[in-house]
Amino acid sequence: MQKIIESSGISKKFGNTQALKDISFDVSEGEIFGFIGPDGAGKTTLFRIIATLLIPDEGKMEVLGLDSVSGFRELRKNIGYMPGRFSLYQDLSVEENLNFYATVFGTTVKENYDLISDIYSHIEPFRKRLAGKLSGGMKQKLALSCALIHKPGLLILDEPTTGVDAVSRAEFWGILRKLRQHNITIIVSTPYMDEAMKCDRVALIQEGYILSINQPEKIREGFSRKLFSIKAPEKYKLINALRSYPGTVTAYPFGDSVHVTFTDDKFNDSIYDYLGKMGISNVVISESRAGIEDRFLELMEKGTKA
Amino acid sequence: MKKFGNFVANDNLNFEVYEGEIFGFLGANGAGKTTAIRILSGLSESTSGEVIVAGYNAKKQPEQIKKNIGYMCQKFSLYADLTVKENIMLYGGIYGMRKALIRERTDILLNKLNFREYGDRFISDLPLGLKQKLAFSVAVMHEPKIVFLDEPTGGVDPITRRQFWEMIYETAARDITVFVTTHYMDEAEYCDRISIMSEGKIVALDTPVELKKQYDAESVEEVFVKIARPGNTPHPTPISSRGEGE
Structure with missing residues (x-):
């Protein structure tokens, strides 16, 4: 199967802090790949490198067949990135946010509507409401719609479920599984260990190192004692x-x-x-x-x- | 047994929490948890009903309540640009402790956390896990009757999370009541009893074991997903099996 991400030996330092150390992994087409680890493990730094927003100190990151440093212009058109904190304009309405993102990526909402219809239909009744006035769960759905509107080959979700209650989290994972039918590759980070079981493969990450990469079931089986x-x-x-x-x-x-x-x-x-x-x-x-x-x-x- | 809270909001929120109990306060986003905690800690007033916390009436004696409670939340608890020791001094002062007592407790606290070397470090230089453990220790340094923890373990690593819960156990064993909210449903299983709030009402209140039995669920998470937002589930639980408020 085609490799969507190939990371070899990625390292990144901020001052004296080693944020990432020798990170190597690959992600295949159509996979849901999870990075599981606490705050400060390096998840966001890694995702920013994948999203071409940071340049690694060492190593090579290839995404969708392009080098994340030299091919950043081309690459940015083909990834959807939902950062942990900000991705919506609070003072634009639901509809305006979505149109804005579609326009920035040179497409229209109509063109890719089928991809987001499942998610967007939940918030469409509120399309005139300002994004800042939406509930947490609705904001999350809008942000996801915006990240998907240009039909990216890779969807990057940085802690989409942090601080979200268990009901909304379950819903969100249901949405991600459905997206797989559209053959969209997803990488997602989370501090919630139980969410690992919902991924095809996961990397456990801690203090900038990858502790283990495997299918969640295999990671469990790796436990060495009774x-x-x-x-x-x-x-x-x-x-x-x-x-x-x-x-x-x-x-x-x-x-x-x-x-x-x-x-x-x-x-x-x-x-x-x-x-x-x-x-x-x-x-x-x-x-x-x-x-x-x-x-x-x-x-x-x-x-x-x- | 000693009664710690008898809290009635306008949507008829009734519950009691006991001395030394670890009480999990769960609910979907926007269910009203923060409002309830603000009322319980004397920060805002309920529109109707009676709230007794640590033996004091929240309406008539909010200042007494503030002296007898501790509070910690994930987002902000310690001043990042003060050192560890300065933060302890500051909070000790706010809690009205004498200087000598603050010094004595500071020593005990730093020793207990193996924190000696960090005393003069700025909070902003500490790793998240240490910060959270310190914030909790500071919240109980004046030996309050009850401590409110609002999502205390968000984002910390699994080892720190466990050390944190052991601190909670140790605190409860000293008869300090621990009132805790969390989004980690597996953490709810650490509590003696839990309540689940939905739309301003308590829809379930019991021990984790009892709730799992009642809702035929394997985990608290399953119970939560079944009842925390009845309007959003495709097969809402019948009303008859939902009413659990006292």
Whole structure:
């Protein structure tokens, strides 16, 4: 399949801060590719390089067959970029924003309407309203419509779901999956680990490094130990007790339980006695399946130890 | 048990939060969470109803409430152009703490966070995760009865997020009530009880385990998507199974 992005050895520094270090990955046509990582991991810097808005210090970035530095003019016509913060003119109406973006890219709303109709139909009843007066969910839909109106070959979405409630997030991912039918390649960044499962492939990114790239299912499977989920009514006591238990490797709170790994990948009944002595009763232990976040934690730990 | 809040807004918002409880306050964007927090913290007045926080009446004793609560939000909590120590001094002063006590608590706080070396650094030079942990510590340094956390963990890495929740557990274990909003639905599962707000009303309030049972869901996220915005879901939950307000 055709490669839409080929990144090799991209590095970028701001002053003394190494924002990106040796970033290599590729994205194939029609993929939804996710960058998952916390604030400050380098997601936005990377996306700005892909969008031709920043020049990397080192490495080569090829997008849609063009070099992102020398071919920026041609490339800009063919990408749709939805930055994290600003992309709409607050004092223009919904309709005016959309027309503006269409005109800038030398097209008309009519020409590509079928591509955005699914998304735009939700906000079309408010087409005379100023963008600044829209709710968060509607702004997001308008921004996406504007990024798509010139039928780009690559859609770049920088944290489209940050600060958005779970209902709107679910809706938004539904929209992205539908866009795939139009054969649009999408790269998307998010700090929400659970959204990784909705991508075809993801890169886990932390402090400018890529920790792992794979299909989300494969990333989960990469978890190197047996994972146990331990519950007890007094969670705080339980976490501390588990940390002090000699056989424990890691113990992290996960919702109503604690995810624990043991040195020999199993536990014996002595742990119940141990916890009992610490005053913790009603302990329930079960084997658990590692999620993306478990793996992310494991990779982060290895990173800090290395 | 001690009652911390009995909060009735004009759309009949009723709930109680207990001492030492970790209470998750969830809702879709625009559901009214921020308004509710502003009323609870004595920053704005409810049009009707009665609000009791930390034993004080929000209408008659808003200043008493302010002395007995802590507050932290993701967007702004610490002054970026002041150092770590200066921020602690400033907040200690605002909370009306004596200088000697502030100094004593500053030491404890910096030690606990392994922050010694950061004392004279500017806030703007700290990584996000450290900032958030510091902001939380400052919000409880005067030992309030209740602390309000408005999306405290947005954007932080998974290890820091967990360290943050352990700080919340530790705080609750000291009988300080923790009132927290979040968009991370998996975080809601860390709470003792959660409420879900929709259009100014509380549509669900219970322990995460109970809510999952009630809505036949595997996660709080599923519960949330089912009920947080009934108008937007293709198959709205019947009214009969939605009414959970007390």
